Amino acid sequence: MLTSLLSLAIWFALICIVLAMLCCTVRLFVGPAAQDRVLALDTLWMCAMLLILMLGIRFGSLIYFEAAVLIALTGFVSTVALAKFLMRGEVIE
Amino acid sequence: MMKRLFPSLRLSAALLLAWLLLNQSVEPAHLLLGAFLAVATPLLTRSLQPLPHARIRRPLLLVRLLFTSLLEIIRSCFNVSRIILFTRPEGVNSQFIRIPLDLRNPYGLALLSCIINTTPGTVWAEILPGTNDLALHVFDLHDAQWWVDTIKSVYERPLIEIFEG
Amino acid sequence: MTGAENLPAWAAVPVIFLLVLGGGIALIGAIGLMRLPSFYQRIHGPAITVTLGAGCILIASMIHFTALQSRPVIHELLITVFVLMTAPVVSMLIMRAAVYRDLRAQKNTFSAGPDDVYRLPPEEKD
Numbered sequence: 001m002l003t004s005l006l007s008l009a010i011w012f013a014l015i016c017i018v019l020a021m022l023c024c025t026v027r028l029f030v031g032p033a034a035q036d037r038v039l040a041l042d043t044l045w046m047c048a049m050l051l052i053l054m055l056g057i058r059f060g061s062l063i064y065f066e067a068a069v070l071i072a073l074t075g076f077v078s079t080v081a082l083a084k085f086l087m088r089g090e091v092i093e
Numbered sequence: 094m095m096k097r098l099f100p101s102l103r104l105s106a107a108l109l110l111a112w113l114l115l116n117q118s119v120e121p122a123h124l125l126l127g128a129f130l131a132v133a134t135p136l137l138t139r140s141l142q143p144l145p146h147a148r149i150r151r152p153l154l155l156v157r158l159l160f161t162s163l164l165e166i167i168r169s170c171f172n173v174s175r176i177i178l179f180t181r182p183e184g185v186n187s188q189f190i191r192i193p194l195d196l197r198n199p200y201g202l203a204l205l206s207c208i209i210n211t212t213p214g215t216v217w218a219e220i221l222p223g224t225n226d227l228a229l230h231v232f233d234l235h236d237a238q239w240w241v242d243t244i245k246s247v248y249e250r251p252l253i254e255i256f257e258g
Numbered sequence: 259m260t261g262a263e264n265l266p267a268w269a270a271v272p273v274i275f276l277l278v279l280g281g282g283i284a285l286i287g288a289i290g291l292m293r294l295p296s297f298y299q300r301i302h303g304p305a306i307t308v309t310l311g312a313g314c315i316l317i318a319s320m321i322h323f324t325a326l327q328s329r330p331v332i333h334e335l336l337i338t339v340f341v342l343m344t345a346p347v348v349s350m351l352i353m354r355a356a357v358y359r360d361l362r363a364q365k366n367t368f369s370a371g372p373d374d375v376y377r378l379p380p381e382e383k384d
Contacts, residue, residue: 012281015281016282016285019285019288020285021288023289033297034359035352035359039304042348043287043304046341046345050284050311053316056319057273069340072340079351079352080347083348083354087355
């Protein structure tokens with residue numbers, strides 16, 4: 001009983017995170033401004049990290065942890081670089 | 094000697110702990126490598142540090158402040174979820190407000206910005222140039238004065254006591 | 259295969275609760291990102307995904323593996339600390355980038371009025 005409930009909860013969370021990634025992708029393509037796309041990309045990174053963690057729980061394996069750490073690190077660095085570029089990097093007029 | 098080898102004992106301990114967590118073991122080999130990293134990293138990166146290390150005068154108050162802000166984060170998570178799901182977005186009054194700060198310590202300001210930004214519903218924009226006023230964006234603004242009072246009494250006063258004391 | 263069959267009840271109940279809560283909150287944050295009308299409102303949507311959504315799933319993962327391997331597995335704390343330290347920096351940088359871009363687009367400097375902070379152009383809704 002509890003086991004089937006647990007696997008149901010794992011599936012629910014997985015599907016929720018995939019739907020969240022879909023929402024982020026919609027915002028990534030719709031825009032309209034560049035900062036919207038950067039924000040959507042950052043949320044997409046975060047959801048990808050959560051998805052990897054959920055897969056780790058689903059398959060009961062600790063291997064996924066390293067992938068989650070790497071995704072969190074690269075996501076932070078890339079978002080900071082993009083935001084810095086938006087703030088300073090374009091020619092004014 | 095101790096002071097030169099360990100510029101900050103807290104930083105060294107945090108590095109050692111992070112290394113052990115990353116390796117998930119407390120074997121002597123990992124302890125040795127972690128201790129080496131904990132000593133070498135602060136020494137090698139000391140020239141990157143523009144300010145002297147922070148001095149925390151009241152650690153217990155810091156713990157209490159972090160606990161308070163954790164509760165506040167959870168509470169405002171549910172508030173923001175409720176607004177996203179059940180309120181028409183046109184009716185939400187999102188605005189910048191201006192908060193005059195008394196806190197000057199850079200570490201205190203950094204911690205204040207982290208707490209405010211982690212709390213859903215508020216985003217720290219910047220400290221306006223030339224002043225010590227904070228530009229804060231609030232998701233659902235009802236009363237600007239309430240926000241000023243809350244941030245000054247709940248977050249800023251403990252931070253002043255902790256870092257400037 | 260998953261190992262979830264032999265999870266004891268003291269671990270399964272909080273894991274179920276935290277997974278449902280975390281997944282739901284993560285989805286709500288992304289929905290906010292998708293459907294709120296202006297950028298300065300949208301920036302508040304992902305904040306709940308990052309804090310409560312990620313926090314719940316990380317804690318659920320810790321409890322799950324601790325019970326599964328019958329030893330404390332707490333290395334998810336590293337991700338928790340990392341996310342808690344970086345998410346505020348990211349949102350502040352994106353906010354400042356947006357404010358500076360909007361001000362630049364309008365060729366206006368800071369307004370010094372006491373009530374309004376920035377004099378931003380009227381937001382176009384989409």
